[in-house]
Amino acid sequence: MSSECKKIIPDYHMPALSPETQQVRTNILSLLRPIFRLLFILSSVTLSSQAFAAVSVSNTRLDELIWSVIGSALLNIVVMVVVFIKLKKRWWQKTLISLSIPLVFFPGLIFCSLMTVEAVNHVKQWQSQRENQRIEAQNERDWLKNFLRSAACEGEHARFEKELASHRHEQISKQRTLEECIIPKASVADLRLLLADLQSDNQDEAAYCAYLNPVLISLDTSLMEVFVEQHLSLTCKSQAYPNEQFDYTAEHRPPSWWDVFARKPHPPADRLLPALRYLQAHDVDLKRIVAGHSLLSLAVEDSNAAAIHFALDLGMDPNDPLYQSNALSPAETWVLQRFSSQHGASSSIAEGNSIQARLGEMTPAQAEAMAGKLHKKVNLDMLANGGADLLAYLVNSGASMRKLNRGGSLIFGNTPMSPELQAVLDKLSDAQLAAFICPEVSEYDRDYPLYANAISSANKPLIALLKKRKMPETCPAAQK
Missing domain, CATH: 1.10.10 (Arc Repressor Mutant, subunit A)
Structure with a gap:
């Protein structure tokens, strides 16, 4: 650098740090180093x-x-x-x-x-979910552009026939096309082509059931007619109800037309009844009882008044002994529904009264049979007034007190009793109450003395009631 520049620009130097400042810097560095x-x-x-x-x-x-x-x-x-x-x-x-x-x-x-x-x-996981969502969205976009689907959904029968004849569509695409387009549009002509295509490519005699099941659920009799034309049975294997245990013969398989009751909400009567009559006219056994289920039991469980009346008109017995011994018959199921906390939620009062008029009240033998099943099927949470109404009904119908509380089916020793239930118990005679608190015991049930369990559970209201009635705290020898 020239001498002139040196004169103009001063020569700056870093001032020397004092010993104190150097010590502070050293301390700071010593603190930062472990960090x-x-x-x-x-x-x-x-x-x-x-x-x-x-x-x-x-x-x-x-x-x-x-x-x-x-x-x-x-x-x-x-x-x-x-x-x-x-x-x-x-x-x-x-x-x-x-x-x-x-x-x-x-x-x-x-x-x-x-x-x-x-x-x-x-x-x-987040990346995998995002990728799966992306793939699903892309697959759905591709599916909406599928030529077979678009031809069926747009009602272009000639193009649908051409696409089907090309043999470039997988079976899953044909099934989706049936369920998404052909059934909603009730396209009989497209269903005929689809069924013929399936039968030409498949030697399994029951392969057509994949198409029949969704058609039955749709309750469209015009589509059912396509299968009748081909002399195919309208009864296939149910997809919603299991086979009877250890028995897989055809007569013990729940039929596919039951599956309509597995869908919620239940179908309206103006669609269900014509479909049931169509099945009846084509030799479908509507009175079949399999694995504790039947048209009548499913209709009762679904509170479907129209189907209940239809089944009763067929001559189905709501107390048929063919219902499994460990299952509730339709009449017993209806009694539980009458006294459940949700009664009336799925049917009107008029419908309930009409069903009750058809089923009638229980006989002593029927009430006795139901009392023997309560320990497997009932708990107080599902009953109105803590089970008081059901208990009173069964007692008045003639059910055995020794069976009514077997295994604590209605009242456990630690159960908080409703005032209504306490009132029903207090109205029992001494003999009835004694039989109720010391219920019948079978070789498969554990002994359940109600008074002793109430004491061990410190259930003061129940203890007070039994003490007032001077009931014995211990039961006699187990009653078989």
């Missing part, structure tokens, strides 16, 4: 835990813990060696300090490692 080291360790364990998670062949918690422990142990060893080498102290002091490092850092490293693995797993 930076800790951050380095944490970042290292983060990277190592991700690597271990990637190496792991399983995503179980045990594997993650094992890999986290291994990674943390290796990092602790590295830190111990570095501290031992770098620390300027006596060898025994460096050894003690190095050995104490795992006590401080090892649990934290494992925790950070597990949290990192958990975060990585959540990110992977």
Whole structure:
């Protein structure tokens, strides 16, 4: 630089730091140095835990813990060696300090490692869900553009026939086309083509059931006629109800037309009844009872008044002994519904009264049979007034008191009783109440003395009632 410039530009120099300032800087650096080291360790364990998670062949918690422990142990060893080498102290002091490092850092490293693995797993799951959603959305867009579907949905029969003849569509596409387009549009001509295509490519005699089942659920008799034209049975295997246990013969398979009752809400009568009459006219056995179910029982469970009356008009017996002994008959199911807390929610008062008029009241024998099933089918939570109305009805119908509370079916010793239920119990005669609190015991049921259990459960209202009635606290020998 020229001398002129030197004269113009002053020669600045960094002023020398005072000893106090240098000491402060040294102290600050000494404080920051372990913090930076800790951050380095944490970042290292983060990277190592991700690597271990990637190496792991399983995503179980045990594997993650094992890999986290291994990674943390290796990092602790590295830190111990570095501290031992770098620390300027006596060898025994460096050894003690190095050995104490795992006590401080090892649990934290494992925790950070597990949290990192958990975060990585959540990110992977989120990415997987996003990718699955993207694929599903793309598949749905592709499906909407499917030529077979568009031809059926747009009512272009000639194009549908051409697409079907091309043999480039998979069976799943044909099934979706049937359910999404042909059935809603009631396209008889397209269903004929689809059924003929299926029968030409499949030797299984029951293959047509894949098409019949959704048609039956639709209750469209014009589409059912296509199967009748081909002399195909209108009874296939149900998809909603299981086969009778250990029996898979055709007569013990729930029929596919039952599946209409598995759909909610139940179909309106103006669609259901014509379909049932059509099935009856084409030799479908509507009175079949399989695995404790029938047209009548399903209709009662569904509170479908129109179907109940139809089944009764067929001559179905609501107390038929063919209903399984451990299942409730339609008449028993209706009694439970009458006294349930939800009674009237799915049917009007007029419908309920009409059903009751057809089914009639229980005879003593029927009430006795139902009393023997309550311990498997009933709990107070589902009954109105804590079970008081049902208990009073069965008692008045002639049911045995020794069966009514078998196994604590109506009242457990720790059950909070409603005032209505207490009133019903208090109206029982001494003999009836004694039989109720010491119910019948079978070889498969545990003994359940009500008074003794009320005492062990500290049920004060029940204890007070039984004490007022001077009932014995213990039952006689188990009654078989």
